[in-house]
Amino acid sequence: MTGRARWILVLAVSFLLITGCDQRGPDGEQVDPKEKIVIKFSHVVAEDTPKGQAARRFARLVQQRTGGRVEVQVFPNSTLYKDGEEMDALQQGAVQMIAPTTSKLSCLAPQWQLLDLPYLFENKEQVYQALDGEIGKKLFATLEPHNIHPLAFWDNGFKHMTNSKRPLVHPRDFAGLTFRVMINSRVLEEQFRCLGARATGLPFSDVYSTLAARQVDGQENTMSNIYSQRFYEVQPYLTVSNHGYMGYVVLTNAAFWRSLPPDIRKIIEETMTEVTLWEREQAASLNEKNFKQIESSGKVKIHTLTPPERIEWQAAFTPLYRQFKPVIGNELVEAVLRMKNYSSSVSRGHATGWLFKQFPESNTGGVRAGKL
Template sequence: MRKMIVVLASLAFLGLAFSGGAEAADSYRLKLGHTGAPSHHYQTICTLFAKKVAERTGGKVQIDVFPADQLGKQLESVEGVMVGTHDMVLASDTVLSNWVPNMGILNLPFLFNDLSDVRKVLDGPIGARLAKELEPHGAVVIGWWENGMRHVTNNKRPIKTPDDLKGMKIRVPEGEVFVETFKALGAGPTVVSFGELYSALQLGTVDGQENPPAHILTQKFYEVQKYASRTGHIHMSSPLIMNKALLDGMPQEYRTAILETARELGPVHTKMVEELEAEQWKEVKAHGMEVIDVDKKPFREKVKPVIAAYKKKLDASIIEDIEKTLQ
């Protein structure tokens, strides 16, 4: 069904019949959705993006920002951007891997040591290559923004080694790499949508979850979780995507303003996240969670088979190029 929907992307727009609606031939009002809470840094960076685009276009391109999945859950919103019922969404590489499997490479466990590694990869030819693979599906990656390294929280016991994860139900997002990674670590990965995660933790449907500290705070996971282990096991990037027909149909000066602004804000967002996280971990502790720093070496050893398997399953040359870039 999904493939049938995406095939219709080329028919989504006729003339100026965009989802956001063109107010006039040279004026546009667009909608940008994201999954973060209104207090999340997604809202901050999206609002900054809208402000800068409006400034660069003399107010001719206005972007309204909708947090907390107000325009639909992330999977639905990504589909909407592809077919033209949505203008823009701050997505995740994990969700995009449903259409572009190679996007899943970016979620391989312990591929990146830190956020500077991520920028080296995504701001270069590898990021451009992965972005290009999305375009046949009707969407364009206009910027690689930031989510952060992911860390495990749970309500049962401190996680210091992979053995501590055995038998534990850990919520993961939709994405095969996440499932395989936590299977390799001995846990029971369970896919739950982000909007339903708090309830799943509260009801005990899952024992724990994995996310950057911003989500622990803004989603108040500290109310239903006792332990946070700073594993930094997987990085999830936040590609900002836009409907291709909509972008292509805009005057060149507007396209340039949108693309340049989105790309310039990638490193800005990364720096923002780095600075925020230093304070966010203090807040997590202040809310009563026990924060544990782990030795990552045994975790890395456990997931080596996952990376080896994906070198056979996905484009091994991209994985090897990333490894070479980060040597």
């Protein structure tokens, strides 16, 4: 190495040491590596999805606002743990934060199956009203006994159907087909049985390869997941159905959470609240953008359900409410139905929710035993 080359190398190393390879606290002093708090944040979707983007944003803001005292390491796309592994990893402390879909939590508490009921919500405003209010608090409370501390609900929008065989317009079109569903959700399994189809649970990381190999015929997902995971490349039929909601719950290990200094917990909570609002906006805009990209790809035949077709689907799903209301909890289901009925009345001038036409007893806030 020449003298000039050695001099350039010395300058480069000195620049890196001065400009940020070390972590400094709020007072400008370097953070002792022994005092740094590392949070491993594992999730199973791509980085360019709403959850993936929000996780990165949260990590960046927390590191900035704690002056480097907290480092959030994000592991996307099942690179650290898969669907069936991340919950155990969190409870055992192998990771400190995950953001599974609400469906995955039914293995811990059956109340979470509430959010898998098809056509439970008509729009995202009803979703937020439920999850940000008393219903969300009741769901959160079911997790604390499992060494899990919930932090926030993140959004991914409403699900749609894709398949490789034929257009799905009427419930009868599902007959004989096999669909992938998220693991741990009996509601989703029974949802497809109501349509005359079969259901098989698979980790998210295995869905593309399974669809490509035609080992299953179809799946349900949001537009951002259908696009980012390239499902549309191997699923030539897409039905815009908005039949079910898909959300995430940001969770942390409860023992780890209690071990954090109060000022760090405060920063994390405030940052999480801010990022949650941002994430919900991203989810809406990204789903719209990805749908246009899927549409313009020319690889998919798209059918959007008409109002009469939507009513057909809703009628096919009615048995699910009767079957799972006792499992989920009468009070919890009724609370959502009352909220939905009130929301519809306010926004449209009268109660138009399909469930209240099927079960008019819910209009007065008390569903008689055996009705739903």
